[in-house]
Amino acid sequence: MERTKVNLLGIELDNPVIPASGTFGYGREFAELYDINILGSFSFKGTTLHPRLGNPLPRIAEAPAGMLNAVGLQNPGVDRVISEELPNLAKIFHKPVMANVSGFSIEEYAETCKRLDTCEQVGWLEVNISCPNVHHGGMSFGTDPAQAAAVTKAVKAVTTKPVIMKLSPNVTDIAAIAKACADAGADGVSLINTLMGMRINLNTRRPVIANVTGGLSGPAVFPVALRMVYQVAKAVDIPVIGMGGVSSAEDVIEMMMAGATAVEIGAANLADPFACKRIIEDLPAVMDKYHINQLTDIIGGAL
Template sequence: MVNTNVTLCGLELANPVIPASGTFGYGLEFAKLYDINCLGSFSCKGTTLEPRFGNPTPRIAEGNAGMLNSVGLQNPGVDAVIAEEFPKLAQVFRKPILANVCGFSVEEYVAVARKFDACDQVGWLELNISCPNVHGGGMGFGTSCDSAAEVTAAVKAVTKKPLIVKLTPNVTDIVSIAKACEEAGADAISLINTVLAMRIDLKTRKPVLRNITGGLSGPAVFPLALRMVWQVYEAVQIPILGLGGVSTSEDVIEMMLSGATAVGVGAANLRDPFACKRIIEQLPAVMERYGITDLKSIIGGAHHG
């Protein structure tokens, strides 16, 4: 028997697999397909104070071994999420979730965080300072040490729940930003959000995405994410939720060897709605194949010796 348990900021997970924000809605579409209680947890769709339509369409494009999206944080607003989505979710999911907190100002992040902090269903707050598809917010906070630290400290001050700060890879030095968040009170770091990218339609000679740019995700970014998790693991003491292109049980193990305590699965859910279920089911056999009996013992394992 192998042990897949891990602990993320004091909360135990039956396994490290966490569907990533924006690829799992508020859980309900997937709950129709399989019992989502098999998940470690999941991160809900990025949520702002007010409802948002997001960016104009087309807002999906394909990449080699991946996809681009410029959805731009479509969500019904935090009040509707708590009043309508969470009660429905409670019917199908018994575990605490990661509430993904978005905003366009420090005040908005704080206001959304306060509301989620009052929800029993929320185990962790995931502070999204890394969305590449909105202007005047999102990634804007995650590209400098000062602004990342400012919003981290402000949100930390209003929540009792563990605070995970989600970082963007679209920076010159992700390590310094991760350290700034740790110093400002972050309890964990999640990385990476999507990589800023674009496609051009040869027939129209125009960008495919109406927003021109979007975020690249999927297997194409896995080695990049793995490298950034490695670098951040060397620099911080707090746990890492590693994500970016993870599609298989082997990817989960590789991400943990690089330094991740828990592992997000994003774009894979959109291509294969059963991706997380499959990864979790196959994990014990893959662990055995590589001689792993206790999954948490391999966290950061590639750094030692």
């Protein structure tokens, strides 16, 4: 285990594998299948100030080597997350957890983060300024450097926990957004959220997803995600968490070579609920194959 350890903003992880927000719920379904304490950490379901049902159905569509989703930030709201979900989570997961936060105004982001700041279990705040599936919020904060910086500043002002800004790939220059976040005081960035896409049902001649568009994830996006992680890692001095289509131990290593300190696994958990377990178990042998002694040795190796 020593060989796979990484340090993410002052907290040591047994390995860099972190299930991505929205693909792991609050861990319960996976804890029925395996001991989720083998994970480095995990990022729980995106949390907003108020409860949200999310978007109408259908929310899901198949894509070549991936999937589209337009869940729309369904969650019980921050107060119930703190009073119900986190205590339940504490019974099955005994490591610091990443709190994923979304919002529809800068004040809302700050208020939600402020409330989560009081939770001992929360090791990091991952601030999602990149959800493509909600209107008047989410991604709009992540597509403009000034807005991204404003959210970063507002959140940093209300918490002492490390703040990781989760970035959208649906921009012209992701490095510029990352830089704006870093300059505004972000402790780290995570990327990429999903790429906006759509499908049409040939029988009904209507979009498959009720929201019309959805976020593309899965192996299809891996090279795009890797490229963006590389560009961002070159542009900023703060830690980068890489994600986007990661499905194997090899992908984890590739992401780390592109500059990622830790790696989030998203869609793979849905297609194969054992994906993270398999990746963690595969890591030592894959490291041997590529003559990697310590995972920390390869971070940013390709930069």
